[in-house]
Amino acid sequence: MSPLSFGMNVSLDGYIAGPGDDIGWSVPSDELFQWWSDRVAATGTALYGRKLWETMSSHWPTADQQPGVTPAEIEFAHRWQSMPKVVFSKTDRQVDWNTRLVTSDAVAEIARLKADDGGPIDIGGATLAATAMQAGLIDEYILATAPVLVGGGTPFFAALDNWVNLNLVETRTFPGGVTLTRYETRR
Numbered sequence: 001m002s003p004l005s006f007g008m009n010v011s012l013d014g015y016i017a018g019p020g021d022d023i024g025w026s027v028p029s030d031e032l033f034q035w036w037s038d039r040v041a042a043t044g045t046a047l048y049g050r051k052l053w054e055t056m057s058s059h060w061p062t063a064d065q066q067p068g069v070t071p072a073e074i075e076f077a078h079r080w081q082s083m084p085k086v087v088f089s090k091t092d093r094q095v096d097w098n099t100r101l102v103t104s105d106a107v108a109e110i111a112r113l114k115a116d117d118g119g120p121i122d123i124g125g126a127t128l129a130a131t132a133m134q135a136g137l138i139d140e141y142i143l144a145t146a147p148v149l150v151g152g153g154t155p156f157f158a159a160l161d162n163w164v165n166l167n168l169v170e171t172r173t174f175p176g177g178v179t180l181t182r183y184e185t186r187r
Helices: 030-042 050-057 071-082 106-115 126-134
Strands: 004-011 015-017 045-049 085-088 099-102 121-124 140-146 166-174 178-185
Touching: 004 126, 030 071, 030 140, 030 166, 030 178, 045 050, 045 106, 045 126, 050 085, 050 126, 085 106, 106 121, 106 126, 121 126, 140 166
Parallel strands: 004 121, 004 140, 045 085, 045 121, 085 099
Antiparallel strands: 004 015, 140 178, 166 178
């Protein structure tokens, strides 16, 4: 079975985006950016909700060709472009860049992908991750917690019907006071 991980930058008060979808507070240090890039390189498949897909696909397909691009950004762009991706959307009709579109039941498709042994799967996007979280499909949570309180916005965690017990498997501090924590779901 392929493990499913949900990881994002998050504010100390638990939001992946502030009011108005503001993510300006979550710009990673070079070291954290490299950590996320290495994560992309190790991912077998990435799952995206519509909004995160729109954000990622508006930048990374051509980021390696932009003026002033850094070597780390070029590396990330190439890794992102070549990584297999699945977008879950009922409104999008076309996707590119090594990506396929799923418009049907997300839970059934995520469960099917996990049953295949296609390597580690990362899921991103608050709504899609909440669906997987509520269905008990997430095996690992990765929080890159920034020392900022944004006061509202899009929460990292979904409302759940039952507790989910976790085991802490990694902690690491990055420049700027960002603390990375990784938890595995205790089954």
